[in-house]
Amino acid sequence: MGGGSSRIYRGNGVKLMLPSWLIIGSFLLLPVMMMAVYSFLTKEFRGGVIWEFSLAAYDQFFFDRGLFGDEPPKLEWTYIGIFWRSIWQAGLATIACLLIGFPTAWFIATRDPKSRSIWLFLVTIPYWVNLLIRTVSMKFLIRDTGPLNEFLMASGIISEPLGLINTNFAVQLGLFYSYLPFMVLPIYAAVERYDFALSEAAADLYAGTWTILRLVILPVVKPGIIAGCILVFVPSLGAFLAPDLLGGAKTFMIGSLIEEQFKGSAGNWPFGAAASMILLTIVMCVLLVYARSQNKGEAR
């Protein structure tokens, strides 16, 4: 809490924090608490809830009690499977973003300051267009009768459409495209602060190019890499536009599952809320493990 300005604000801390607390409270904490409460209520058949405590939502998520609910409970794999698929889809998208995003960020950060801002602007340009429209455009681009396939067939490289649409690959492509800038920007910020004299010092101390990357550059820019991975992984895990529009039924992900529960009359609000809470728990666990490991590294 240091800094010369702290004296001016002394004693006004609570007042100054009020707007932030109001916004975080009403738009973050309150909705999460509502979800938590809803997940323990009984479902109303046309959507909505009956205010009656019930564990049915969680029970439905984890256990299969047969069609009429009278058989002995078996572990239900459907939803766990969807979660598992979502986690590895999101993980894969994160790795793809990292592999492309790191060199991109490195490239931008090592340009001269003037062209850096141009490159950064180019990276953020797609964000001026709504995510839904971008995802639909992607669908038009890669579908069997889209420009990509038509160009490749016209030029004789392929004789049949690639069949990209409705595959895991298409979902990957959509997630990658949607979240790449979230990887590029934090890594860019870290690389921009990187002191290249460190690379020279390492070279001077008998380290070759790859050793410098592994032992000096990556550890020093690690905070940026981790921030980027979190910023890509978390929204990818809950994404529903890319899997819905590009993936079709085979690539159903958590986001779509939750979305369906709140849409139309077929929904099940408590179940959607329960799935959300389970997703939230997984994400929080990942972040906690990360924070724990960071603290250990610092204390050493």
Next chain:
Amino acid sequence: MTSFDIAVAVEKVIKRYGSVTALHGVSLDIRENEFFTLLGPSGCGKTTLLRAIAGFEDVSEGRILLKGQDLTGLPPHKRPVNTVFQQYALFPHMTVTENVLFGLLRKGWSRQDAVRRAQDVLALVQLSDFANRKPTQMSGGQQQRVALARALAPRPEVLLLDEPLSALDLKLRQAVRLELKALQRETGIAFIFVTHDQEEALTMSDRIAVMSNGHVQQVGSPKEIYEAPTNRFVADFIGETNLLDVTVQSISDGVATVLLPGDKPFTCPAAAVLDAGSGHLSVRPERISLCAEPLAHLSATVTGHTYLGTDIQLHVRLVDGEAMTVRLQNAESTVVPATGAHIGLNLEAGAARLLAD
């Protein structure tokens, strides 16, 4: 002349950046076990030369030999020299020990030997108690010693130092000068030290190369550089000097007779073979004494004085209008002539030198 073992031989090195030439055919021999300083103003090429020895810059022409081995084309990590960087460039994510171990392990030392060596080197720079700290938790002076330890640990053939004292405050800088010099004696390897600070260069070096505009102007011991500068640039850059326009009457065997302003003849050493005509006489301000006007070499009018603590700087104007400064020691008996007074200036024997341009 005694022969020395040469640690680094710089042979006619030219370095161009596009249309700009940073080094114009520099040749230098740096001896084993000497404290060698590259001294010059910023942009003179001293850092470029150091970086060329380290391998961070390729030379456009010429070559650099390390103990007879041609270094041309060898990347930095294959050259057995280590560098102390200007801002130290310590690895922020590693402890002091890990920083020092870095070069040893890359060089293929076993962990056990490397750890022992790191302990020895840290003891040498008096940092044993800080072995497990991170560099960010240390003061500038301590970081500088870590950088030294890290560079010395792998036993380089030559240690390169790129203005390592410039980030320290004055008091610390003065103390570290002596430590560095002692460390050089202790390790017995050549130190090549880059600085723009002439006082640093004079106090630490065995030999100094004064550089400007990509040329070596003069190489010599601090005493030679200070007392027998070969040209105007060196005389002007090292210490304070008065440069007088004089008429050269005769010159032979390094001794010249010149006509001082006011037309008194004066005999002094000459730095280079010059033709008779006009030349520059360099006179150190502390080698001038005041005396009665009729006997003096020069007549002058006092225009003012500046109080410097240990010294008093007297500003005078000669008969031909040239300005000069004279340093008077601030002793109890010193009488400072009043502004406007006419005084005589006596040049001590050997106080003045005739210089080339």
